[in-house]
Amino acid sequence: MLNGKMIMTGFLSALLACSGGAIMIVQAAAAAGLSTKELVTWFTSVYVIGGLLNLLLTLMYKIPFAGAHSITAAAFLSTAAAGFSFPQLAGAFVMSGVIILFFGLTGIFSKLLFFLPKSLIDALLAGLLLSYIYGILPASIQLPYAGAFAGIGYFLVSRFLKRLPPILWAILLGLVGLGFDYTFPAVPHAAFIPPMLITPQFTWEGFIGLAIPMSVLILSNDLAVALAALKGNGFHPPVNKALTASGIASLAAGMFGGSTANVGGLMSALCSSEEAGPKASRYKAAIMSSLFVIAFGIMSWRVIDYIQALPRDFVAMMTGYSLLGLFLAGVKTIVADRSLRIPAIATFAVAAFHVQLLGVATPVWALLAGIILVKALKIIKVPSAEADK
Numbered sequence: 001m002l003n004g005k006m007i008m009t010g011f012l013s014a015l016l017a018c019s020g021g022a023i024m025i026v027q028a029a030a031a032a033g034l035s036t037k038e039l040v041t042w043f044t045s046v047y048v049i050g051g052l053l054n055l056l057l058t059l060m061y062k063i064p065f066a067g068a069h070s071i072t073a074a075a076f077l078s079t080a081a082a083g084f085s086f087p088q089l090a091g092a093f094v095m096s097g098v099i100i101l102f103f104g105l106t107g108i109f110s111k112l113l114f115f116l117p118k119s120l121i122d123a124l125l126a127g128l129l130l131s132y133i134y135g136i137l138p139a140s141i142q143l144p145y146a147g148a149f150a151g152i153g154y155f156l157v158s159r160f161l162k163r164l165p166p167i168l169w170a171i172l173l174g175l176v177g178l179g180f181d182y183t184f185p186a187v188p189h190a191a192f193i194p195p196m197l198i199t200p201q202f203t204w205e206g207f208i209g210l211a212i213p214m215s216v217l218i219l220s221n222d223l224a225v226a227l228a229a230l231k232g233n234g235f236h237p238p239v240n241k242a243l244t245a246s247g248i249a250s251l252a253a254g255m256f257g258g259s260t261a262n263v264g265g266l267m268s269a270l271c272s273s274e275e276a277g278p279k280a281s282r283y284k285a286a287i288m289s290s291l292f293v294i295a296f297g298i299m300s301w302r303v304i305d306y307i308q309a310l311p312r313d314f315v316a317m318m319t320g321y322s323l324l325g326l327f328l329a330g331v332k333t334i335v336a337d338r339s340l341r342i343p344a345i346a347t348f349a350v351a352a353f354h355v356q357l358l359g360v361a362t363p364v365w366a367l368l369a370g371i372i373l374v375k376a377l378k379i380i381k382v383p384s385a386e387a388d389k
Contacts, residue, residue, distance in 0.1 A: 009276040010066075010288025012164065013267045017047070017068035018296045020167050020322025025069075025259070026307050027319050028077035038086045038257060040301050041195040045258030047297025048195075053249040053261050055290035057242065063235045064271040064286035065226070065242070067264025068293045069253075072125060072221040073214045075323050077259060079128050079354065080210055080363070086257055090198040092206035092214070093254030099215040100223075100262070101247025107240050109219065119337040120370040121220050123344040124213075124363055126330025127351025129323045136320035139313040146314055149177030154321055170321040174314065182311055193301040198257045213363035218246075218262055221326075225265025233272040234279060343373035 025046070029039040046069035057065040073096075081089060103109045140147025153169035161169070223243060230237045242263050249261035267289060270276070276285035296303065307315070334344040347370035354362050 005275070005277050006281065006285040007288050009271060009285040010290075011292055013066050013270045013285065013289035014068075014292035014296065015168060016165065016267050016270070017050075017071065017264065017293060019171055020318065021069065021071045021074055022296075022303065023307060023315060023318050023322060024071065024074040024078055026304065027315065028074055028081045028259075031078060032081040032084055032086070032089060034086055036304065037193055037196070039304060040193040041198070042257045042259065043300040043304060044195040044297050045253045045256035046261055047293050047300065049249050049253045049256075049258065050261035050264075051290045051292075051294035051297060053245060054263060054267075055287060055294070057245060057263065058283050058286045058290065061238065062283050063230060063237055064268060064276065064282045065230075065237070065263050066267035066271040066286040066289040067222070067226065067262055068267070068297075069258070070214075070218045070222045070260045070262055070264075071322075072217045072326060073260050075132075075326060076125070076128060076213060076217055076363070077210075078132065078319070080213070084206065084210070085201070087198055087201040088203055088206050089210070089259075090254055090257045091200035091202040092210035093257070093259050094200050094251055095202065095207050095211035095254075096214040096218070096260065097247050097249075097251030097254050099211060099247075100218060100250055101244060103219065104240050104243030104245070104247050109223075109239070109243060117337075117340055117374070118220060119333045119340045119344045120347050120367060120374075121216060122330035122333040123347040123370065124330075124351050124366050125217065125221070126327050126334070127348040127366060128354075128362070129327045129330070130352045131354075132316075132320050132323050133327050134320075135316045136324075139317035139320070142313040143178060143181040143311065143317065145177035145180040146174045146182075147177070147317060150174030150317060150321060154324070166325070167318075167322050171318055174318060174321075178311075178314055182314070185309055190302055190305050195256045197255055200254065208364055213367075214260065216367075218250075218260055219243075222262055222265045226263045226268035229265065229269035230272050233269075233282075235272060340370075340374065342377065343370040346370055346373050 025043055029042060050068035054065045054067045150170040150173055153173035154166045158166035158169045227237050227239055246262035253261040271286040271289055272282055276282040334348060347366045350366040350369045351362055355365050
């Protein structure tokens with residue numbers, strides 16, 4: 001039987017994807033210049049297909065799989081989606097799903113993570129996110145009450161009331177402050193907009209600049225985290241089957257213009273933890289999480305209107321706070337991993353300056369700079385920071 005603890009844990013898990021993750025999709029779609037209809041089909045596909053994926057995995061294995069779409073991939077797309085048409089984005093999303101499917105079917109997932117050290121991946125993400133983190137400051141100046149309330153929620157209230165994650169306190173209190181800064185317009189009446197099939201366009205630029213970086217982020221920051229958390233909480237998830245299912249679901253979402261649909265790291269970690277109750281029943285929290293996510297996706301045609309009614313500076317502020325945890329984690333990795341500190345800093349710098357040359361996107365150059373330095377430092381045997389301990 002369900003109890004209040006399972007329902008609340010499932011609800012909080014779903015909120016991780018339906019708060020900051022939703023805002024980031026809207027931001028990415030705006031960067032790409034998509035229409036409302038295109039945004040709705042993207043939004044609906046990732047939440048509905050992602051929710052169904054995790055619901056089916058949970059019911060099949062009685063293991064608390066939870067997730068929707070990749071928040072790290074959405075964060076990446078906030079900067080990378082510009083310049084691509086919607087069919088080109090859909091093509092890149094489908095290719096990303098195929099890459100994840102390939103690793104699930106072949107079982108060489110661990111080799112990918114070994115070839116690309118996590119510190120470089122985290123440095124790449126942190127560099128890409130830097131401009132969004134900086135954007136919190138000017139947005140807070142434009143909306144001083146919202147900025148102050150959001151900062152109090154994120155940095156102070158969350159330290160004492162840990163039931164909700166910091167970003168949710170930032171959003172809740174930020175909306176309270178926004179009431180002093182801004183007069184909310186009436187949300188227009190909207191008709192239901194169904195998701196639509198997209199004819200994907202497969203381009204070399206989409207494969208190199210979007211599909212490969214997205215796949216790396218999803219595999220390392222979502223699937224690896226989820227599987228490690230499940231194992232850490234005493235479960236035995238079928239690794240290759242979870243990857244294969246996430247690849248198929250991402251491929252299906254891509255056909256509707258959805259960026260990805262996968263098992264989520266933090267969401268699975270929460271639903272598999274002691275917060276969800278006795279171990280044998282924790283899968284029920286994941287079921288509730290998936291149902292909330294699916295319902296959110298079905299209502300996306302209306303949810304988007306409310307997000308778009310918010311002032312641009314508030315959306316920028318909440319985007320920054322949504323990404324702050326990922327940014328700080330990346331910076332922490334750069335500092336902590338002494339053996340790869342120099343390559344990680346180089347990766348971070350190239351990503352932060354959004355270097356694009358010869359039509360190749362920033363993530364490729366950033367990772368290439370880091371990998372070259374990793375190899376070069378080993379060849380010339382430059383002393384690492386480990387020697388200074």
